[in-house]
Amino acid sequence: MTRKRLGLKFYGIVQGVGFRPFIYRTARARNLAGFVKNLSDSVLVEIEGDESAIEHFLDSLDTHLPPLAVIERATRKELPLQQDTTFKIEASEKSAAIPVHISPDIATCDDCLAELFDPDDRRYLYPFINCTNCGPRFTIIYDIPYDRENTTMAVFEMCEACRKEYEDPLNRRFHAEPIACPHCGPRLALLNRDGTGIKTQDPLAQCAERLARGEILAIKGLGGFHLAADATRADVVAKLRERKRRGEKAFALMVRNLEDIEKIAHVGETEWEILTSPQCPIVLLRKKRNRIIADNVAPGLAAYGIMLPYTPLHHLLLDKIPYLIMTSGNQRDEPICIANREALTNLGGIADAFLTHDRGIRLRCDDSIAMSLNGKMTILRRSRGFAPAPLKLHKKFDPPVLALGAHLKNTICLLKDDFAFLSPHIGDLETPKARDYLRQSIRLMEKITETTPGIVACDLHPSYFTHRLAEDLAGERNIPWINVQHHHAHVVSCMAEKGIKDYVIGFSFDGTGYGLDGKIWGGETLIADTKNFERVYHLRNFPLAGGERAIQEPWRIGLALLMDSLPEDWEGNAVKLGLAEPGALAPVASVLQKRLNTVEASSMGRLFDGVSAILGCRKVISYEGQGAMELEAICQKSTGVSLHFSRSGNEFDYRPLIRDIVDLKLSGESAGKIAYAFHRAIADLVRDTAQRIRDERKLDRVVLTGGCFQNKILTELSSRLLRSEGFTVLAHENIPCNDGGISLGQAVIAAEKGEWNGNGR
Ligand SMILES: [Zn+2]
Ligand SMILES: [Zn+2]
Ligand SMILES: [Zn+2]
Structure with missing residues (x-):
């Protein structure tokens, strides 16, 4: 037997995630000696013993790492033997600034869940159960190092039983900073709108009862308050919409378990993985015809946004009521509420009662949103569970x-x-x-x-x-300041995610971004690297009448497209299409003709809006992106209808496409088939343009970015066509393709x- 001593350093998310106890247990199980210790930027391990035992130890680092730990990098060197006989966890160095990389908040783990519903466990039905593998992290931190005294848990003194677990390296709760139990930890309270307490033995059961009666409850969660309501009742949903002043934008759902989700939506393999991941985001899932969820939860859309319960409190609540709307607890356009008083002030007009608790939230964190695109998890809103990894x-x-x-x-x-x-x-x-x-x-x-x-x-x-x-x-701060063009930033966001710095062909399709010429861009093909870009093609400009108003009323965009594409007979066609009340058409047309109060846009997002209006799908919207989302929702796959852009100079000319759409629509073709052909035309345009650029510039990596690529049909069609021509397609996964990235x-x-x-x- 050869004896050896190795010095190992691990960098990444390795502190506050059960990494040291894992090293300790693994080393002891292999009869190895040495120590593990937190340094300011890493974890140091020295390990001594039989060479083959050390090899096994190293193998288990690959296979048995705690779920939240991420090793970004490791170093290793051989050291002289010290003849240690035991393995120890050594105290952190005093100056050690704990994690540079703080773990995000993580959904309740299976072990905690089993304890939560075990009548013999001392945390039976305790809504704040957690361990080193799950629970709050980022949202409770005041400062680093990540120690209990720097979190909102500092005010709760650990009871003896909790302290014993906290100090035992073999326990799952060793140094779990938010450790708590019913004796020493946070508690629930149910409040009236005016902040007075509601007397009850069981606030949670009372909350569920009120929800079942049709009340709207504000519920304090992990990263902020939610507004909760029974998702199965249209009258309750309507009441929530009215009080929240929220027109038609969909509400997110929290559903008890996968079985209940499958009653209302299709869940593929990737989607199943995303739903049950430790990050537990809202996942967009294609609706099934069902009589469970009220129609006004997500009107006009093909998908619901659904998440599973991710805190013990949610699990206990959903156990009593299986389908809840769980929407951000905020007033329109304001951040989600985190403090009890703030919630009472801001949500008092919306919620009938408040289920709150005394564990403070330090950092806001909305629910993340993800979907499956090209069979991969793609994040659309990167927040709880992901930030600040x-x-x-x-x-x-x-x-x-x-x-x-x-x-x-x-x-x-x-x-x-x-x-x-x-x-x-x-x-x-x-x-x-x-x-x-x-x-x-x-x-x-x-x-x-x-x-x-x-x-x-x-x-x-x-x-x-x-x-x-x-x-x-x-x-x-006396530092330089650099302006970055919007669509270049979109492209580089995707490149950075993929670790690429050299030139790519970038399709940056979105609603609005300020262009170098002062116009609104959004249908852009760039050749870009991480420093510079060249705008090689763009959508033909069209005027937005009334600026912002055109975005709220896409029929105005439809009219601009008609006037440009059918200059001889736009009026007759607009009337036949029922684009707007005849009286409303003339004044807007005159504004467009004189180019008064208009801005020029080459925006693909706005083209979607305009086509949506021409097809009679959506003439006025109540939230951003509604036209495009509903256009996607009505798509009917068909090969019978085809549409095409033409190209003049470096412009994508939509005029022949608009003329064909008008003809098809007026000759009675279904809006769904035309909508699909429109998506297909953009995908064809992407492929053809990429081919042209490849011929001239020898580039074969294509970035698809911008909010338009949240559209599943567009992204998957474009990717398929590009791949079939041998292109490497770079699409977002970890970082949103929309402006969040x-x-x-x-x-x-x-x-x-x-x-x-x-x-x-
Ligand atoms: Zn746990
Ligand atoms: Zn305790
Ligand atoms: Zn954008």
Whole structure:
């Protein structure tokens, strides 16, 4: 037998996730000696013993890692023997700043769930059960290191039984900072709208009863409040819509278990995996015809957004009522409420009662949203369960960058060394509260990632709030500030996710982004790398009458498209199509003709809106993207109808396509078949354009990015056509293709440019 001693260092998410006890147990099981210890940036292990036992030990690092641990990198070297006889967990060094990489919050694990429903367990039915493998993390942190005294759990003194578990390296709750039990931990309370307590032995049962009676409850969760309501009753859903002033936008559902989900939606293999993952996001699932869910939950759409219960409280509640609407507890356009008083003030007009508790939420975190695209999990909103887990980049950058993201679906990104940290979803920056929340997020993210940015990046749009904020921050901190074009940021966001820096063909299709020429872009084909881009093709411009108003009333876009495509007879066709009341047409047409109060747009998202209006699918919308989403929902696959763009110079010309759509519609062809052909025409355009560029420029990697690629039909069709021609398709998975992913692209572009400037070239 050969005796050996190895020194190992592990980097990544390795602290506060049960990594040390795992090392301890594994080493002991193999009769190895040595120690494990947290350092400021890593975990240090020294291991001594029989060589083959050490090999087995190393193997189990690959196969048996605790579920939340992520080893980003490891180093290893041989050391002189010390003749240790036992294996120990050594105290962290005093100066050790615990994790640079803080774990996201994680859904209740199977072990905790089994205890939750075990009458003999001391945490039976306790709504705050957790362990090192699950529970709150990111949302309860004040500061690093991640120790109990730096979390909102600091106010709860551990009872003796909990402390014993907390201190026992062999226990599943060894150093589980949010450890709690019914004797020493947080408790539930049920409150009236005015904040007075409702007397009850069992707040949770009382809450379920009220929900079943048709009341709307505000429920404090992991990253904020939800508004909950019975999803099976149309009258309750209508009441929630009215009180929340929410027109037709779909509500997310929380459903008791997979069996109950399968009664209302189709669940494929990838979707099943996403639903049951430790991140437990909302998953978009194709609806089944059912008589369970009220029709007004997700009107006009092909899919429901569904999640499983992810906290013990949810499990206990859903056990009593299987289908709930669980929508963000906020006023329109404002951030989700996290504090009890804040919730009472802001949600008092919406909720009938409040189920709350005394474990504080420090950081807001909305539910994440994901779907299956091309058979892969694709994140559309990256928040709870994912933030602030970092993304590894293709190289190290210096100095660090703060990127402020887009105006809608805002997130921020901090780039440090070779990691990018995206914040949770901040939202649309339309209200003062949302803007305050952005400022607060910057401070918190800088603190927990220990980053001092040397560059600030923002969108090119001069009137965006983020643009002004970037200027202010750059002034205050005396650092440079870099503007990044919106669609370039989209492309680079996808490249960064895939670890690519060299030139690609990028299709950046979305609703709105400020162009270099001051017009609205959104149907762009770029040749881009992580520093620069060239706009090689774009959708033909069309005018948006009344600017923002055209977005709310897509029939205005439909009219602009008709006037451009059928200059001789747009009026007769608009009337025959019933595009708008005849009286409404003339004034808008005159605005369009004179180009008064109009902006030019080459936006693919707006083209979807216009086509949706022409087909009679959606003439006025009540939420962003509604036209396009409903157009996708009515698609009927057919090969009988085909549509085509033409190309003039570097423009995609939609005019022949619009003329054909009008002819088909007026000759009685089904809107569903035309809608499908429209999707197919864009996919054909993507393939043909990529082929052209490949012929000239010898590029064969294609990025599909921008909000339009949340459209399943468009993305899967385009990917299939491109692959069949031998292209490598790069589509988003971890980072949203919509504006939620913009901050990453901005950060990487600014970092590249910053380095470039720094080198004095
Ligand atoms: Zn657990
Ligand atoms: Zn306890
Ligand atoms: Zn965009």
